[in-house]
Amino acid sequence: MPSASTPQLRGMALLNNAHLNKGTAFTEEERRLYGLEGLLPTQVENLDRQVERIHRHLEAKPSNLERYIYLSGLRDQNETLFYKVLMSNPARFVPIVYAPTLAAVCQQFSHIYRRPRGMYISLDMRGRIKDVLHNWPMENVRFMCVTTGGRILGLGDIGVNGMGIPIGKLDLYTACGAVPPDSLLPVQLDIGTTNSALRADPLYLGLRREPPLLEELDSFVEEFIEAVQEVFPQSCIHFEDWKGTDALRYLKKYHDRVLCYNDDIQGTAAVTLAGLITALKIKNESLTQQRFLFLGAGSSGIGTADMLVSALKQEGLSEQEAIDRITLMDVNGLLETSRTDLLPEQERFAKNLPPSRDLLGMIKTVKPTVLIGVSTAGGSFTQDVVEEMSKLNERPIIFPLSLPQKNGECTAEQAYEWSKGRALFAAGLQYPEVTYNDRTFYPGQANNFYIFPALGLAVYATCPKLITDEMVIEAAQALADQVDPAARERGRLFPPQSDILEVSITSATRIAEFIFDKNAATVERPKDIRAWIENLTYKPRYTD
Numbered sequence: 001m002p003s004a005s006t007p008q009l010r011g012m013a014l015l016n017n018a019h020l021n022k023g024t025a026f027t028e029e030e031r032r033l034y035g036l037e038g039l040l041p042t043q044v045e046n047l048d049r050q051v052e053r054i055h056r057h058l059e060a061k062p063s064n065l066e067r068y069i070y071l072s073g074l075r076d077q078n079e080t081l082f083y084k085v086l087m088s089n090p091a092r093f094v095p096i097v098y099a100p101t102l103a104a105v106c107q108q109f110s111h112i113y114r115r116p117r118g119m120y121i122s123l124d125m126r127g128r129i130k131d132v133l134h135n136w137p138m139e140n141v142r143f144m145c146v147t148t149g150g151r152i153l154g155l156g157d158i159g160v161n162g163m164g165i166p167i168g169k170l171d172l173y174t175a176c177g178a179v180p181p182d183s184l185l186p187v188q189l190d191i192g193t194t195n196s197a198l199r200a201d202p203l204y205l206g207l208r209r210e211p212p213l214l215e216e217l218d219s220f221v222e223e224f225i226e227a228v229q230e231v232f233p234q235s236c237i238h239f240e241d242w243k244g245t246d247a248l249r250y251l252k253k254y255h256d257r258v259l260c261y262n263d264d265i266q267g268t269a270a271v272t273l274a275g276l277i278t279a280l281k282i283k284n285e286s287l288t289q290q291r292f293l294f295l296g297a298g299s300s301g302i303g304t305a306d307m308l309v310s311a312l313k314q315e316g317l318s319e320q321e322a323i324d325r326i327t328l329m330d331v332n333g334l335l336e337t338s339r340t341d342l343l344p345e346q347e348r349f350a351k352n353l354p355p356s357r358d359l360l361g362m363i364k365t366v367k368p369t370v371l372i373g374v375s376t377a378g379g380s381f382t383q384d385v386v387e388e389m390s391k392l393n394e395r396p397i398i399f400p401l402s403l404p405q406k407n408g409e410c411t412a413e414q415a416y417e418w419s420k421g422r423a424l425f426a427a428g429l430q431y432p433e434v435t436y437n438d439r440t441f442y443p444g445q446a447n448n449f450y451i452f453p454a455l456g457l458a459v460y461a462t463c464p465k466l467i468t469d470e471m472v473i474e475a476a477q478a479l480a481d482q483v484d485p486a487a488r489e490r491g492r493l494f495p496p497q498s499d500i501l502e503v504s505i506t507s508a509t510r511i512a513e514f515i516f517d518k519n520a521a522t523v524e525r526p527k528d529i530r531a532w533i534e535n536l537t538y539k540p541r542y543t544d
Contacts (some may be wrong), residue, residue, distance in 0.1 A: 114463040120187075142234055161206070335349050360384050
């Protein structure tokens, strides 16, 4: 209930405050004390009964998009109940408040917009971004998820319609990692959009202009970063769904300067690495024995390749030896030395091989043990491709990670059928169980929610100045270690999603221990790190 530091709200003002509202759970005494008598039905309910009603409401909705809209309204009315619902069954609700439903949400964001959530920082605010940030009512912001909407879930540039992603991402910080929600801030940097259809849409909520030239964009982003350091000095800036070239450039520019993290690059890399570690335990092989072929060399592909280089170096290889084991292809073909269109981040992976756009041919040439798809080129892992991987490897590792589903390089059913049940498989989305030759397979989902909530909880607790690649690799190792031998025997590459909160707390404990061991924390090391972490977690319950 309202504390000494909170304005004393009464009546409808209290019921309209999502942070303090308890709805039908207000006791008879509270109803008298806060002027709520007559404003609520007679029956006093507990939180569990309210959750039961919400579940029934959701069952009656015709689609996940309608469920998303309903849950968004619930968050605006009663924050505690909203998170209690999400945390009651994460495996059910993550696909509603995050991918894959968010693709439809973002496409229609301006049309289904209800109430403001987060902050919109536009180019028109240049020169006064710091003052605008002071408008946010919470002072202790610890994480802000920031997007330009430049590359959303395979949808391309959708401008401020991309705001659904920071909102959904931060919901998972709490639902899957128990990071307190009042420390989270979604941010949309409105720099315009290249999407002419959106600019012509009368309901579009963003700037109706093309994005600025690079120099102007850099100046705008720099002002924003500096303003955050002053207004929210403990905040971690989580870059999300920026245009690929911008994502790589800004992570390189800021990762040694400020507390920041790019989930498209580092989160995708970490969850992919975790799946690989588990798959290699099944194969009883080491990371250094593998050869990797990527279809897709944007921010996710390059980020994962870079993370693999770091992990391989930890296993004893030189940087060049690690790079030699990684081959990448993009829309223009093989990354090779004669190409003049490569980004600096791509150039170090360029091979001294003839140009090629033929994925099957490259598999025959480099003989990969691992095939990773981050291309958004739907169906590109054809039957010939999977069969060739299966000729080369007794247990081929095949990870088609692109989203949404239509952009996936192949389905789980295709991978298992074409490999005759031998593939070790993970996708960007969760496929149902597959039965092949009377054997049941459990497709893995290489979903970043296995990584960023746990990393976020560890960072929230330990307050490091920077997030290093080593911390992210530790997150991957911690996740892989939670897949027990019995689960690996059934082909599972990740822990059950139903256990995501426990998984995140266990990973956060490992990451925090690593941060303390590296003397990177700015708080005192507790005797029992797990108990300390658990004590810091958010628990959705009403206060007296």
